[in-house]
Amino acid sequence: MMTSLYRPKSTSQEKNSLLLPLFCGGGLLGLLVFLFVSRLPDQNVQGLVRILEQASHVQVHASSIRWAPSQGLFRDCWNGRSLFFLGSESDRLRDVWSARVRIGPNGRLLGVAGIYNLTSTELGDEYALVLKGRWVAFATLAYHQVQSVTVFDRAGEDAQRLEEGLTDRWARSLTNYQRTGSTAGMGKLTISFEQPPRQIGLFLEDSQLRLEWMEQDGFHQEVANLEKGEFVSEGRGVQIDRAEPVQKQLIHWLVDTVRSVSWIGPAPIAWLEERFFGARDWLRRFCFWWGKGEPSLASSEKEEKPSTFPLHPELSDAEGKGWPPPPIESVWSSPEPDEGRWKVPPIPWIRSLSIGDIKAPPPFFQTFVRPDKQRSYVKVFLVVMDMRQLELEMEGGSEDPKPSLGPFGLGRIPRDPAISRRVLAAFNGAFKSEHGYYGMMVHRRILLPPQPNAATVAVLSDKRVAMGTWGPVETLNGFAGIDPSQIVSLRQNLDPLVDHFEVNPTKRGLWGYTLPGTGVQTERSAVGLTEGGHLLYAWSDDASATTLGRGMKMAGCVYGIHLDMNPKNTGFLFAAIEDLKGRRYRTALLNPLMGIAANRYIEHASKDFFYLLLRDPIPPPLPGLTPVDAKEPFWSVSPGTQSSPSWLPALWSARILWDQDPVEILQVVPGRVRFRLQLGSKEPDPKTGVSRPSPIREDSSAHILASVGMGFSTDRDMYGIAVRGMQFLPFLQNKAARTDMHRALLVADTDGKLAIHPSEEGFQLLPGTDAIELPLLVDGGNPIISELHGSNPIQQVQRTALGLTEKGQVLIARGSVAPSALAKILARAGCSHAVLFNRGGSAEGFLHRTGTNHPPLIRYPESALYMIATTMLPNAFHASPFSSPLPP
Template identity: 35%
Template structure:
């Protein structure tokens, strides 16, 4: 209000002072260079930013005239907090004379707010009408490369039912009642430099040298579609109460402290009332209720098909002894939480179990709900919201579960993420893109490219390891190595009263040593009791997630057609405040989503995998799959894919190997009683001692490893496969076999052979599979097939053979004329691990 009055007063004074000059000076379609430089200096002085003449751009192209001295006009500019710092894009309302003298500046808005991103230069749209607002296209550079680009549209957002609220928000955020719409282009791979150009109002070209795209802003598409993703930043109409709270909190003269004071007293009053109801009437207030439609198996027994495995001793988790003595019905006992309409893996036990515990003897009516998740069956994904986190570089999140092909039919659930950026700016990365850098010491959950999940405290690293797919942090850990609140933190969320005096809705995520993840939620609880509930569930590490009503919720989901909005959802508990579109269509804040793990790899060249081989336990999660790829007429390649964490390989020398020091134990394999033998694959023999192919069994080198141009070898450490370059075998390797390294770190090593010959290759993939490829192929055919299979490392054995034998076949024996690897099955384990150990390994690498 004060700034508006000052603007009007200065407008009148400025008009009088500049009237003579304005009337005698002609209108200028563009400012002269000296006038632009003078205006830039004046803008810099008014905003305390570093601004140059080249950084200025009028929103409309009409000539500078007298009306601009009276009513003002919109100016876009890029500015730096200090010389040499990254640029942000700003918008302001200015008044100026026709010769470029600045009379006033107001409604300054930073439209990008990217501390790590350098946004600029601005490329304007060419418009036919000088009074039409023009769009601008801007590249965003970080870490020395262009990471993304965006288009800003001053025409703003379309009208909605919440038009008044939207206009207030727009005015506060952009200085314009209609707001500024934003279109974001994300590059899959950064570019050294880009060139942007408007082809028309809705079409923009981006040239990145060897790559180029045409952006269709109306259709939200790119041509070509590969390598870049175009989206429009969503503007979500919040419920009135949430909008009012966020709006008042964002005012610079208010801030978060008064809102936290109001929240504290409101929750304290509710807590006082609930305690009095319990004391006066001996009954609890309306409790948190378990939502309807419990799934089958409410007694907590594993569901298994007739052909399924025996009961798993680690799933569901053990019963929890009631902390307050006498148990409420069902307290501490795990029951199936999965609604019957949620998709599941055939023959698998329920993927979700639930229970509750009571921890507060002053409030025995309060409960902390726990959901155990079987991560052998589930994948964890992360997504940023349309508002939070606010990234340090690049666009905000999509606020919805990704539309990745094949994902929606596997989605089974989602739950809330962590705090807003303004409450700590804790790290987040999504699909390799860092929105907020991770903070050392913060509680962290990470997903890796190979599907594993890690929880722990982040260590100081120079950058994000390349294997990290997504990451989210929040506060210090609630629980670490079984110790509650190890950092002795007293403030969990922006709560003036601290950890104990603010019972409210809180949520968290934790992991136990068996690899299970648990979601914890309490309607009236403190952070300390949330951590205690995690420890009672068996967790050894836990992190606090979001808090307060409307923010913390867990959904079960089934999506039949996301485009047609055909889906089912149900909150874990009736007290959770949420709506059906959350997670699927728009979400203000970041969140996690859960999907069934694929039981088969993606088809290759249109050919689907099958799971007809003997399987490691459990049978409902295949660990061995196969396919046959047609090549030229009359030829095909056979591919076996083994889940690396579900098998162990053991090398035994063939009887025909030209080595004189072999003993019986080097040739014969004795299966372990704890691991089923799945099969064996013959790898041929060395032609002669004159042309050896290195062989090591029993910890002894039986045939020498020869250094050649493309030398490589298969190294087995306690049955775990590694494909390594060179001919030098590490001392701890007891079993190794030399071959030709044809692929290294996802690229060809340059080996080639035009002849079509019987070939056999062992390869590894980034997602944790071992591939055995055999057939009559040329070098080019082999290279193309390995690329299509996603091979990272690949070793060609020039020993011929390649015959595979499986359990149940008549020919499976414990020794062979040719050297062979024997395949043992390993029971599936959860992919969840502690982060600290993984980070130490990364530092060592």
């Protein structure tokens, strides 16, 4: 008869006698694991690769396998020891995988307890996988460039700041376990580059990651402190961001979880949504009819008329016509109070642009319209945004869109105070990836490639916003006349909802994931472009897509893009951020019916979104130049009259020191001024019978802001000039003359834009073009020093030079310094080309400004360059699709 190991009663001594051998045996086994087992997996690489390939169904790259530290004998055997590797389907691009491999006491591989694809980037190739301690790092390569570097923290995501209940924590833990095999998940850091390198080397040292790469200017190295999520030194051209833990409402979590089940999919969810929203719409229409009855339309044949915005505000109107927008006429015979009347949002802390005592008008106006002729209770709420004051930005969500290369988006507004403190508003983005893999690019990092013929909004390098239908291409040249290098960010969704004032021009029948041939009355949103170049956001809690489009058309939208839909997915909020780390910020929803959290987009957003920044009108300081007064701002508003609107100056002035001599610099903001040449009365007679050009036209002379003297030619030093397409004096390249002088042509085209052409490049004079020959000071960013720039360069006379930067900025430097000093100043300021205003004869170097004691004159003895004010237009425009040529 066997004696049972379990006794009804036992003394403490008997228990201790049993536990002591167990503790000793466990300690001995743990010691054996520490000494031997943690080294055993590397001895059976082929077997390890085989079981990993069987579990993952991908090709495992054996050299990429990285083992995490052992957790001890029992956990390695029962739960599995973690490892990371690169895997790919045959010869396709690699992804980063993690696995938990169960290992026996003798090092035998018992099987795979869990395996997970951590990246799933269809167009990205992961490589340079490194692991040390809790940190795992790798780079993502696409389009022959390193798109990003990702760092995983195996210790888990930082969820301490989340305000969530027990159910939310349980749901998040379950999602983490499904994705990573750990309920704590994995923290994530993303490193991005302003100029992506071709290749990169990664080196983990304790809690620091060293990045090494080569660029055209030489070797680069940065070190990131992974614990703090920042670079050890100031990272120039690189940025590091910490991903926030996913926080999602329970109903959204349930829907997304059910949709992700392979044998269920999205169709049953769409069926349920259609039934629910259809029943709600019927009940609401019945209750409204029973209680009030449907009001009458203003006219049975009346169509929605667009409320037009003037394209070209008059210069005399300081604020610019078209702002605020004109009222919108109702389609109903009895308009509701404030229907179609634009009003300032009742939020006192919304900022507008201001320079000194001059303040801009409110940047937002809001109203509502009722465009549904069968449901008078349906309202479309609108907010229009002044794109003279605002800049549009966008960001990917922490879960959507699911990128085809590289990591997910940040899912929040950037933490850089220079950006966050300028945020005025944010609103939702487009559909989930599973409902259409429409393109998205954020700061030149492609999450999803562009799709042909999709409705697109893009942000360009000069901060302009292009909105239109993408061409029939999957590359970045989808807009006609816009070089791919100019596109910084873009987002696409569906077909255009409005195009050239036509609602649903493609006759699309499916706006959102519903059953084919059906429409749903639900919460919807859209972004549009007005004819005057402003952006507009439209939202309704109960509308079809066509109803939303009609409301946008009534508000004057020439183009519109359908954004996200359904409750809890859409919303627009105003914001004023002081300090994100201390959570000192204020927010307010556009409409209280919006079901999003008040801190959405700021703290966390699982889906992509747009945000609006208040424009920073002050130019950045010029590099390498010292202001006269270091305590004062580098730039100040240039005294005198400014282009319209006056609250956004076009001319800025600065005073710098160069070898203890003061030099004045005038900067002209691109696009705010037109340039014209005027022939001086002392320019020599060419004796060819050509009559002298007439002065500046009267309609232009009324808008002259400044004039700058350029000197006049002499019979000894002849410099060419052409005014309004008429050649008056020949250029050096067209006549026999001394060729040892560096000369260039300063050209003003018919739109008044300046360009500098070195004479040796050749030049064709076009009708209406101005061109003047001048000494060349800077060529290709390099100063040119020539004795011919002045007979006595040491003589203390006022000299003036003009330079152009690659971004189109115009800089005019004036001072009693040598021409070589002006050349060095403009080259250091970033000018690619510059010319000296000295045509051989007397050059006073004057700068006359309207609104000062020295206003411009209509005629001068010497030739002069005039600046003519132009009204600033909003920076959004309707782009045309690129049309690829037909194949032969």
